[in-house]
Amino acid sequence: MAQESPTFSPLYQQIKNLIVQGLEAGEWRPGESIPSEAELAVRFGVSQGTVRKAVDEMAAENLLIRRQGKGTFVATHADPRAFFRFLRLVPLSGGVEQSKSVPLECWRAKAGAEAARVLKLKLGDPIIIVRRVLQFSGKPVVVDEIYLPGEIFPGLSLDVLKDYQGSLYNLFESHFHVPMIRAEERIRAVAADRGTAELLGVLEGSPLLSVERVTHSYGDKPVEWRRGLYSTAEHCYYNELN
Amino acid sequence: MAQESPTFSPLYQQIKNLIVQGLEAGEWRPGESIPSEAELAVRFGVSQGTVRKAVDEMAAENLLIRRQGKGTFVATHADPRAFFRFLRLVPLSGGVEQSKSVPLECWRAKAGAEAARVLKLKLGDPIIIVRRVLQFSGKPVVVDEIYLPGEIFPGLSLDVLKDYQGSLYNLFESHFHVPMIRAEERIRAVAADRGTAELLGVLEGSPLLSVERVTHSYGDKPVEWRRGLYSTAEHCYYNELN
DNA sequence: GAGTGGTCTAGACCACTGC
DNA sequence: CAGTGGTCTAGACCACTCG
Numbered sequence: 001m002a003q004e005s006p007t008f009s010p011l012y013q014q015i016k017n018l019i020v021q022g023l024e025a026g027e028w029r030p031g032e033s034i035p036s037e038a039e040l041a042v043r044f045g046v047s048q049g050t051v052r053k054a055v056d057e058m059a060a061e062n063l064l065i066r067r068q069g070k071g072t073f074v075a076t077h078a079d080p081r082a083f084f085r086f087l088r089l090v091p092l093s094g095g096v097e098q099s100k101s102v103p104l105e106c107w108r109a110k111a112g113a114e115a116a117r118v119l120k121l122k123l124g125d126p127i128i129i130v131r132r133v134l135q136f137s138g139k140p141v142v143v144d145e146i147y148l149p150g151e152i153f154p155g156l157s158l159d160v161l162k163d164y165q166g167s168l169y170n171l172f173e174s175h176f177h178v179p180m181i182r183a184e185e186r187i188r189a190v191a192a193d194r195g196t197a198e199l200l201g202v203l204e205g206s207p208l209l210s211v212e213r214v215t216h217s218y219g220d221k222p223v224e225w226r227r228g229l230y231s232t233a234e235h236c237y238y239n240e241l242n
Numbered sequence: 243m244a245q246e247s248p249t250f251s252p253l254y255q256q257i258k259n260l261i262v263q264g265l266e267a268g269e270w271r272p273g274e275s276i277p278s279e280a281e282l283a284v285r286f287g288v289s290q291g292t293v294r295k296a297v298d299e300m301a302a303e304n305l306l307i308r309r310q311g312k313g314t315f316v317a318t319h320a321d322p323r324a325f326f327r328f329l330r331l332v333p334l335s336g337g338v339e340q341s342k343s344v345p346l347e348c349w350r351a352k353a354g355a356e357a358a359r360v361l362k363l364k365l366g367d368p369i370i371i372v373r374r375v376l377q378f379s380g381k382p383v384v385v386d387e388i389y390l391p392g393e394i395f396p397g398l399s400l401d402v403l404k405d406y407q408g409s410l411y412n413l414f415e416s417h418f419h420v421p422m423i424r425a426e427e428r429i430r431a432v433a434a435d436r437g438t439a440e441l442l443g444v445l446e447g448s449p450l451l452s453v454e455r456v457t458h459s460y461g462d463k464p465v466e467w468r469r470g471l472y473s474t475a476e477h478c479y480y481n482e483l484n
Numbered sequence: 485g486a487g488t489g490g491t492c493t494a495g496a497c498c499a500c501t502g503c
Numbered sequence: 504c505a506g507t508g509g510t511c512t513a514g515a516c517c518a519c520t521c522g
Contacts, residue, residue: 008518010491036507047493052508060302062484068508069500086483090428183483186332188474189431189449207431207449212478232430239481241328241425241455242304250499252510278488289512294489310489311519491517498510 015044015054023063023074023179024218030076030173034064037072063181077169077180086169086183086215089141089230090238097136101168103161104131108150115147118214118225126150130161132168133199134228140200141235146226152178178223183215187237192229200231209237257286257296265305265316265421266460272318272415276306279314305423319411319422328411328425328457331383331472332480339378343410345403346373350392357389360456360467368392372403374410375441376470382442383477388468394420420465425457429479434471442473451479 019034028034037055041048055072058064062085065073076082083099091097110124121127128150134142146168148156153176164171173179190210197204208229215224230237261276270276279297283290297314300306304327307315318324325341333339352366363369370392376384388410390398395418406413415421432452439446451472459465472479 012491038507049494050492053491055508066508067501069502069506071501071507088481088483181484185481185483187429187451187479187481189451189472190474191449205447207433209429209431209451213483230431232432236454237429239330239427239429241330241427242423254510280488291513292511295510297489308489309520311487311521313488485522486520488520489518491515493515494513496510496512499508501505501507503504503506 011046012050012053012057015040015046015051016058018044019054019058020063020218026177028074030074030179031078033071033073061182075179077167077173083167086180086213088238089136089235091136092234092236098138100135100138102133102135102140103158104133106130106156106158106161115225119147119149119222121149128153128156130156132161136235139234140231142228142230143196143199144226144228146224148224152176152223172224178217180215180224181217182220183213186212188212190229196229200229202231202233206231208232211237253288254292254295254299257282257288257293258300260286261296261300262305262460268419270316271419272316272421273320275313275315303424317421319409319415325409328422328455330480331378331477333378334476334478340380342377342380344375344377344382345400346375348372348398348400348403357467361389361391361464363391370395370398372398374403378477381476382473384470384472385438385441386468386470388466390466394418394465414466420459422457422466423459424462425455428454430454432471438471442471444473444475448473450474453479 022028022034034040035043037048037051040051044051055064055066059066059072062075065075067073077085107129109127109129111119111121111127113123115121115127116123116125119127128148130144130146130148132144132146133140134144153172156176161171169180188210189207192200192202192204192206192208194204196208197206200208209232211228211230213224213226213228214222215226217223264270264276276282277285279290279293282293286293297306297308301308304317307317309315319327349371351369351371353361353363353369355365357363357369358365358367361369370390372386372388372390374386374388375382376386395414398418403413411422430452431449434442434444434446434448434450436446438450439448442450451474453470453472455466455468455470456464457466457468
């Protein structure tokens with residue numbers, strides 16, 4: 001029953017890990033429902049209350065979504081409400097906007113020192129680099145440069161990107177089975193270089209937000225490194241602090 | 243027992259509200275412990291499990307802090323670990339730094355249209371404006387301009403600010419009984435004006451982060467409006483996304 | 485050892501969804 | 504109506520802190 005202190009882990013934590021393993025293994029895919037609490041309780045040989053606590057925490061971490069009367073679902077970037085989950089950009093003055101991703105380039109390369117460190121790859125491992133522009137209401141607002149491990153995004157190309165309707169993370173999760181779970185961002189202010197200024201329609205040297213993001217999949221595995229340059233002429237980065 | 247749908251609110255929510263009322267009323271002050279779960283259960287006439295759920299949520303919102311074996315405590319900005327609760331600034335290259343707030347000015351004024359709107363005051367209501375510099379390792383990194391409702395910060399002056407050791411929010415909570423609970427930030431990139439550039443030791447026109455923050459106390463009451471200009475030469479704004 | 489929060493259980497009942 | 508998550512209870516036992 002009782003465990004010795006060094007390796008003590010509550011039951012609900014172990015249940016959480018088991019459920020995460022199911023997610024990693026693709027037993028339940030994004031958007032699908034997982035078994036009911038009662039079923040999981042039987043399956044894992046614990047009480048429903050313990051399953052409940054495990055699922056509660058996973059829902060708090062946005063891995064699962066509970067819907068009363070319907071079931072518990074695997075979080076998905078396909079849900080349009082999830083579009084702004086990792087994009088903390090809002091218009092300066094109200095209103096909802098149409099957004100559109102315009103891919104510019106996509107090529108393969110070998111990981112340099114920094115990319116290897118951030119993505120936990122070896123020097124020279126294959127990577128994919130994507131450049132794209134994000135438009136709101138037809139106006140360019142963000143230029144992104146995105147570094148991906150080549151290994152886990154086989155077949156990604158400019159054509160694939162151009163053909164796909166929906167967000168990048170939606171594509172990653174549905175075509176490559178790489179769900180984006182968590183991210184860290186580091187934000188600085190920089191001056192627009194010539195090329196970026198042209199893409200964003202601002203003057204060279206204008207202040208831009210530089211948003212560097214490392215995105216992780218299950219098991220805290222880093223699977224994307226991107227740097228976005230945001231024009232804050234008509235938008236701002238919105239954050240809530242608790 | 244059961245309540246009709248229009249006004250249904252779970253018991254633990256009502257308990258939460260009761261505890262918040264105790265906090266607002268100053269029954270338990272920041273840093274102090276609240277009664278044990280068992281005591282609260284008796285006091286409110288519910289089971290310990292229900293109190294537990296209420297406290298769990300309040301701990302998740304950073305209103306309370308649980309410490310196994312010791313009790314449950316009211317969150318406080320006096321805790322040095324809370325210093326960076328609302329300051330998402332980290333050095334670009336590792337290391338821990340000494341920080342220091344240097345007050346520059348503090349004067350009284352009447353709320354203009356924008357200040358009145360943000361702080362939910364009437365036009366012309368008394369406000370206090372503070373300007374200060376934040377230093378890290380002796381170097382200026384942030385210039386803040388802070389707007390406060392005069393009503394709830396009586397006696398605040400440059401001398402009070404200069405005499406106080408510790409963070410502003412620590413001062414607000416201990417001297418004025420105004421605990422800061424929650425904040426929203428809107429971040430843009432701007433060019434440094436002459437005066438700010440001098441204060442931060444950067445060139446005029448350098449890109450800076452403009453961080454506009456509205457801070458709230460209990461009951462979502464806005465009690466501070468500040469605009470910070472951050473030099474991101476050696477620091478960046480760090481954010482985690484889930 | 486006494487007191488605190490943390491875990492786990494079993495069972496009852498409620499609220500919501502969809503057939 | 505059956506099935507799901509949501510709430511509430513009562514009680515047992517564990518882990519941590521402190522005197």
